[in-house]
Amino acid sequence: MGPNTSMVFAGIELDTVQGECRLPQDKLLRCRSLIDTFLVRRKVMPKEIQSLVGTLNFACIVVVPGRAFLRRLIDLTKGIKKPNFYIRLTKEVKADLLVWKQFLDSYNGKTHFMDAIWHSSESLCLFTDAAGSLGYGGIFSSHLFFGEWPADWEVLNIAVLELFPIMLALEVWGHYLSNKQCCCRQRKDLMVL
Structure with a gap:
């Protein structure tokens, strides 16, 4: 068996032949599943939003344009002091999640290695x-x-x-x-x- 050109390091799959880094399949499925769950719900708890934000923030390592579509999710948790308080998901937040879903489906969590210059x-x-x-x-x-x-x-x-x-x-x-x-x-x- 020869050397491997693809490996997972710190939760990101690196592929030296294709020159790209991507989310491993299990993380990609987890992101899609979480987004689908949020899209069908009307209200969620702050800890659920924080968990989704953390997962998608990690995905931003390779889904670079995704960071702009986290702001509304983060803003939903501002000023909430009660952990069992339910927060209503706005249509704008759901639109951002649909953009995320599109990124994960078509962009597939892949990015090529950026030029250092x-x-x-x-x-x-x-x-x-x-x-x-x-x-x-x-x-x-x-x-x-x-x-x-x-x-x-x-x-x-x-x-x-x-x-x-x-x-x-x-x-x-x-x-x-x-x-x-x-x-x-x-x-x-x-x-x-």
């Missing part, structure tokens, strides 16, 4: 910009896109308009940026990604 927009040659009255554009190396705003968008806040070409750049060129750590910052005259 932080890339700037200059090193990637990736720039976006928006002008409230004119439109938007983006450049990535020798590729570019640009467009005019729909008439009803011209009244939107410039911060929203600046975000649009960034999101479009990620949609169009995101596969080139996978597993890279990129710094997004704003300069006076240019939104840089």
Whole structure:
């Protein structure tokens, strides 16, 4: 028997051939089961929420975008002093749990090893910009896109308009940026990604 290229370390399965870390099958099933239980209930105790938050927080090691969808669950337990008090699960909390379920089903708890180097927009040659009255554009190396705003968008806040070409750049060129750590910052005259 030769060397193994996959092993579980500290509760995370590491696979050197596929270059990814993922939740082991038992942890993935536990997360799904807990979420399903919460989705059918109307009220839960604080310790049950804390247990779910702890489980999902651990899963955030490999399900990186999941952390943003824990905030409402954590907020439910704030100010609760009685351990046997039942807390109502809001529709927003359940919507967050559905997002978690989607992450676990389609993302499957996998993430590739991230590049250790932080890339700037200059090193990637990736720039976006928006002008409230004119439109938007983006450049990535020798590729570019640009467009005019729909008439009803011209009244939107410039911060929203600046975000649009960034999101479009990620949609169009995101596969080139996978597993890279990129710094997004704003300069006076240019939104840089």
